[in-house]
Amino acid sequence: MVAFPQNFEPLALPRPPGSQRYDVFSPKLDRRLTLYGRSSLDGWLMIESDPAVRTFCERPGFMMLSGKRYVVDFWLKYDDHEEVVHLAEPTPATGPDRHRADLDPDIFAVRRIGSGERAAARIWLANWQRMLPAIVIARGLVKPAVRDAIEQFVATSRSLSEIERGFSTCDTTIVRAAVFELLHRGCIQAFDLHTGNLSLLTRFSAVQAES
Numbered sequence: 001m002v003a004f005p006q007n008f009e010p011l012a013l014p015r016p017p018g019s020q021r022y023d024v025f026s027p028k029l030d031r032r033l034t035l036y037g038r039s040s041l042d043g044w045l046m047i048e049s050d051p052a053v054r055t056f057c058e059r060p061g062f063m064m065l066s067g068k069r070y071v072v073d074f075w076l077k078y079d080d081h082e083e084v085v086h087l088a089e090p091t092p093a094t095g096p097d098r099h100r101a102d103l104d105p106d107i108f109a110v111r112r113i114g115s116g117e118r119a120a121a122r123i124w125l126a127n128w129q130r131m132l133p134a135i136v137i138a139r140g141l142v143k144p145a146v147r148d149a150i151e152q153f154v155a156t157s158r159s160l161s162e163i164e165r166g167f168s169t170c171d172t173t174i175v176r177a178a179v180f181e182l183l184h185r186g187c188i189q190a191f192d193l194h195t196g197n198l199s200l201l202t203r204f205s206a207v208q209a210e211s
Contacts, residue, residue, distance in 0.1 A: 011059040011071060011100070025136045027184060033058050039087045042118045043073055045125040047085075048132065051186025052078055060084070063103045063110075072103060076111075083109040088118075127193045131180040138177030146170060147178045151187050154204050161200035179204060 010033075015021055019037040026033055028048055035041050035058065047056050053076050060075040063084065074085040084103065118125070146167070153166055160179065167175045182188040183204070192202045 010057060011061065013059060013071065024132075027132065027135050027139070027181075028053070028055065039113075039115070039118065040073060042121075042125055043085060043087055043113055045128050045132075046113065046118075046121060047074060047076060049124070049128045049184070051184065054078060061100055061103045063105055065105070065110075069102065075108075081109065083111050085111050085113055088112070088114045121194075123196065124194050127198045130198055131183070134173070134177050135180050135184060138174055138181075142174055142178045142181060146174065147182055147187075150175070150178050151182055151206055154188055155206045155208075157203045157205040159200065160198075160202050160204065163204065164200075 013036075015036050022035040022041045024033050024035065024041070024044065025031070026044070026048060033044065035044055040058075044058065047053050056074055056076045058074055060072050062069050063072050063086075064070075065086065070086065072084045073087045076083050076085065150163060150167065153163065158166070160176070163179060164172055164175055179188070183190055186207065188204050188206050190202055190204045196202070
């Protein structure tokens with residue numbers, strides 16, 4: 001067993017039979033990812049939407065679990081610890097990288113994301129599936145001054161409609177991207193997104209503001 005390397009590449013694995021392929025772009029990593037299966041897509045959305053996760057890697061290596069060797073679905077790095085994620089449907093160790101050394105389960109906290117946890121976050125994940133493309137499309141176009149002004153504007157909770165009216169001199173696409181970037185960074189919060197679909201009525205507030 002070996003410790004996790006500081007720099008690594010995702011395992012090169014063939015698409016599992018019958019699984020759907022998802023090609024996505026991660027604002028957190030600033031690169032594309034290829035994921036296989038809905039559980040992997042949901043796992044990525046949970047990770048991408050968590051501002052506490054500083055960086056991550058999909059399919060970083062293999063690990064022995066319950067006497068069998070499986071692909072680690074994700075590796076996550078936080079400010080104070082690292083952990084590896086296994087989804088409900090583990091992937092057997094196959095493919096051209098199958099001889100790569102295993103990760104030591106005693107070094108990393110092992111987190112299992114089951115179907116129940118993903119189902120409970122269904123609305124939240126669906127909302128992020130809508131917001132992330134807006135962030136990606138506007139990469140490099142949102143000025144820091146606009147983000148800062150919006151963060152100050154939502155010191156008191158505001159709906160998306162109110163935010164757009166308050167910044168009507170800016171392109172609506174840029175305003176929405178700025179709001180979603182602030183949420184992605186953990187600078188603002190939106191409790192409504194856990195229980196209802198994103199809309200003009202969705203309320204956003206600065207993290208330090210009263211909910």
